[in-house]
Amino acid sequence: MIHRRIVLAGTGAAGVAALVLALSVVLGSTTRHGDGQGPLASLNESGSESMAVDPTRTGATSWTYGIRLCVQSSDVPAVVEGVAPTATVGDGFRMVGLGLREFDPSADHAPIISVDGYPPPRRDVPDTPASVPGFVVRTPCALDPTARYTELLVGLERIGAAGGGWRGLDVTYTADGRRYVLAIEHDLLICGPAIPEFCHGP
């Protein structure tokens, strides 16, 4: 049941994300910003991250990727409207779901970079992810590993040998009465010929 809810949430979120982005372009009222340069953030500073999962080592066919979301000020919460890739590479994948969770991290309840399977195994993600549209991010950006944490979960499934995935994420949200797009430099990838720069090393 939980798995089904996540899948449904993902399908709905994708539609909302596309609609929001289309409206933003038409209305020209959306402010696009980088990480650490608007009310909603991920790293809250410059830098980027990539995760390329290796199907030959894991044996899995789908994966869940985790991306931190936080707000610059707890007085200015961010209402998420949708999530979409900034760009994609390859055609050996498809998105199978989106979700958001908020929790208090501990040794056996930690954030993830990626885990095998989507929906994620409960041993790795014991929470029930919430639907993306309308989710309110209130957790302030902090370095404290025990501070309350909000995590975006993205599910990708391998559908071909080429691999590939998302090159960055765009999170559309509203805060303080304005609409923004947070561009996160975080790649969610599946190893394969579509991304030759990954999974081989120097």
Next chain:
Amino acid sequence: MRSRRARAGRFGVTLIAIAAIAGGAPLSAGATSAGGAVPLGVDARVLAAPTHGVHIGKGQLSDAAGRAVNGRVAILAWPGETFLRSLRDGVVFATPTVGWARTAADGRWSADANPTLIPREYVEPDGKVNFVAIGWTSMAQGRWDFSAWLGANASRNDATDLSFSANGKLDTGAALLRTSVRSTQRDPSPELGIPICGYGRVGTYQVWSIVNESWPYGSDKGWLHHESSHSVTVGSAMSTDGGLHFSVSGSSTTTAGVSFTYAKSIAYRDFRVGMQYGKFRQYCGGQPTNTYSFRVDFPNGGYDDVGRSGVPNWTYCLTVSAGEWVRNRTDGSAWSFSAGTKVAGVIGIDLSSSTNYSTTLDLHYELVAKGLVCGSNAVPSIAAKVKTSR
């Protein structure tokens, strides 16, 4: 004839630099200007008229006790990374006087540099130039190294306070005229035959700075790609007693335009990059003086890794699947260049770094199975150091 032409070709870059200031009568030791005696190395001809050009900085001149003094400040140009990379041992390069200013009664000064007096080879691609400020009174002199921009970034030149003290005895070069100093074999010879002051490199020193670490678990592998194109400003030092004692004399800037990828490995490693420092000796009229400058030369492009032991116990851990995880940092906040300024073993003092070693570091880990990526002081994406674990 053939060898002379070949020599001219080899020293073409230096000749161009020197020609920029050697068009008139040669500067002699013990020069004076309308304002009185002039320190050795300062071209008195430039002091004949006010300098108009690019504002390069301001500061305050003081005496050895820190009291403001009234005097003059001359600005000399020093070559940058591009020129120094091509500088051969045995060649003296010019340090042309490119501007000057009188101090106010409270010692404050503000100086321009005349860009037409600065050899083109001394200007880095980003418009930055290394300068030497020489301040003096009727009895004392001092020196401060700094960098400033020409062109569009010149508005940033006042960001740094260039205050320094005239804490040494005024040296007009009179002793140089009386004493014939014998050159050592490593000293640059006066082969250009131009009796002006300049500097020649008499020694180089490699300093290594650790830029990151890798701690892969078991059969996991770690590696690093390092790429930098930003400026590094590093402290410099000078000696006026023949190199016996050095004191801090400001800073100089070099770019860190190096790029390399360390091979992936299961070993625990430090990743290190190399910076070359140069020890430069002043020559006037072909004769060596007792003035030395010790300063950053250029990044030598060298890199190395050194094995480590003892796995750290970092607990900012996130779960990760088998595959490749990459973390890119560009702000340099986690790694400063301070380790690259430990030169006390060479000149008796350590130098400072006034800015972080700004660079791009891509830290890679290849995990052979599901595991953990752990940060040293924060979550792995922003931590200073990262390891893999299970």
